[in-house]
Amino acid sequence: MLFTDLKIIKPILDALQKEGYEKPTPIQQKAIPSILERKDVLGTAQTGTGKTAAFAIPILQNLTERPLPKNNYIKALILTPTRELAIQIEESFNAYGRNLPLKKLVIFGGVKQGSQEAALRKGVDILVATPGRLLDFIAQGIISLKNLEIFVLDEADRMLDMGFVHDVKRIIKLLPPRRQTLFFSATMPTEIQKLADSILNNPVKVEVTPVSSTAETIQQSVYFVQKEDKLGLLTHILKNHISESVLVFSRTKHGADKIARTIHKSGISAEAIHGNKSQNARQNALNNFKSGKTRVLVATDIAARGIDIDELKFVINYELSDVSETYVHRIGRTGRAGAEGTSISFVDGLDLLNLRNTEKLIGKKIPVVKDHPFHTDNLVAQKRDSNNKPAQPRAEKPKPANKADTGFKKPKNKSFFRKK
Numbered sequence: 001m002l003f004t005d006l007k008i009i010k011p012i013l014d015a016l017q018k019e020g021y022e023k024p025t026p027i028q029q030k031a032i033p034s035i036l037e038r039k040d041v042l043g044t045a046q047t048g049t050g051k052t053a054a055f056a057i058p059i060l061q062n063l064t065e066r067p068l069p070k071n072n073y074i075k076a077l078i079l080t081p082t083r084e085l086a087i088q089i090e091e092s093f094n095a096y097g098r099n100l101p102l103k104k105l106v107i108f109g110g111v112k113q114g115s116q117e118a119a120l121r122k123g124v125d126i127l128v129a130t131p132g133r134l135l136d137f138i139a140q141g142i143i144s145l146k147n148l149e150i151f152v153l154d155e156a157d158r159m160l161d162m163g164f165v166h167d168v169k170r171i172i173k174l175l176p177p178r179r180q181t182l183f184f185s186a187t188m189p190t191e192i193q194k195l196a197d198s199i200l201n202n203p204v205k206v207e208v209t210p211v212s213s214t215a216e217t218i219q220q221s222v223y224f225v226q227k228e229d230k231l232g233l234l235t236h237i238l239k240n241h242i243s244e245s246v247l248v249f250s251r252t253k254h255g256a257d258k259i260a261r262t263i264h265k266s267g268i269s270a271e272a273i274h275g276n277k278s279q280n281a282r283q284n285a286l287n288n289f290k291s292g293k294t295r296v297l298v299a300t301d302i303a304a305r306g307i308d309i310d311e312l313k314f315v316i317n318y319e320l321s322d323v324s325e326t327y328v329h330r331i332g333r334t335g336r337a338g339a340e341g342t343s344i345s346f347v348d349g350l351d352l353l354n355l356r357n358t359e360k361l362i363g364k365k366i367p368v369v370k371d372h373p374f375h376t377d378n379l380v381a382q383k384r385d386s387n388n389k390p391a392q393p394r395a396e397k398p399k400p401a402n403k404a405d406t407g408f409k410k411p412k413n414k415s416f417f418r419k420k
């Protein structure tokens with residue numbers, strides 16, 4: 001199937017050709033016709049499947065073909081959980097809509113509102129927003145959604161994870177009842193299914209690659225290593241085995257900083273990206289990584305969601321997440337839209353349980369690579385506490401053997417046992 005078979009208009013076809021897209025991905029093949037017919041869509045799809053284009057292309061086309069009132073009202077709203085995702089979605093709209101006169105804007109929190117506000121006042125057709133900033137602007141009377149025609153809720157499950165569901169529900173209440181709604185989520189937990197049922201009108205269901213499966217094009221491997229050797233192993237791999245860009249995942253912000261600092265010191269350009277960094281610092285780090293100025297980007301899961309780097313070939317999991325689905329999202333940063341990719345996971349005693357759960361989820365064993373100087377066969381499975389440290393076993397309450405033993409105190413500075 002080709003994009004022309006989907007009845008895409010010429011200005012968009014030309015833009016897609018410029019992007020180098022040859023044919024629609026499965027989600028695009030399934031979703032675009034229904035969205036063009038103005039139907040509601042419930043899409044189960046993870047990032048990396050071409051989901052953004054699956055809604056952006058038909059939205060651009062619908063807004064172009066329909067005679068719209070020439071006013072400053074927002075016609076399409078895309079709500080997404082993170083700033084990085086929001087920026088990337090707007091970039092996609094700009095790319096596919098480069099030959100169309102529609103005005104697009106992205107708004108998100110964590111930065112001053114001045115320039116976003118000025119752009120809004122000039123009029124916007126397609127708005128990409130994170131929930132908090134959108135509600136702020138609505139409360140200030142700067143944004144009205146009363147003429148909205150199309151609403152997209154992107155990464156709904158992530159909204160739930162990040163505690164945004166309440167904000168999302170408040171926004172939904174402000175939407176006009178007559179509208180087209182497109183709902184996308186990588187997974188469909190009950191709460192998300194309920195939300196979908198409450199806002200969709202007889203939706204067409206579109207499902208591609210469930211979250212539990214990893215792309216066949218990604219070569220996955222596990223390296224067994226003691227926790228204290230992980231930095232050494234990472235440096236070793238970056239110096240001897242990989243000469244290209246690598247995205248490294250860290251469980252914690254502090255860990256991300258430490259990893260980036262250490263490898264930077266060893267002469268490999270590296271930066272960290274996480275929620276404690278300012279929006280500008282995050283964007284700079286991302287731009288440096290995309291342009292190849294920085295070879296290694298160390299990211300936490302939330303900061304990395306939506307990082308869309310064409311041709312990223314390597315992902316390293318410095319630790320495995322307790323949430324097995326996270327593994328699928330992480331390695332989905334590589335091997336995008338059918339390209340080849342490699343994922344390496346460092347596993348110490350604290351990761352063993354997560355490795356087992358991850359393998360259960362994806363339904364296959366991940367091969368262990370032993371051919372490296374830090375390999376160990378002696379890992380002992382341990383539980384992790386919230387500080388990324390081994391959880392201490394709970395101290396058992398000493399049981400007095402008999403009444404006479406209670407209240408006995410060890411005399412200070414004296415040996416507990418008398419010398420015979």
Ligand code: AMP
Nearest residue numbers: 021023024025047048049050051052337
């Ligand atoms: P997404 O799932 O929206 O995050 O997109 C994943 C990646 O696939 C992005 O880098 C897109 O630019 C790319 N992509 C989307 N659609 C196509 C297509 N039809 N052909 C090739 N690449 C695509």
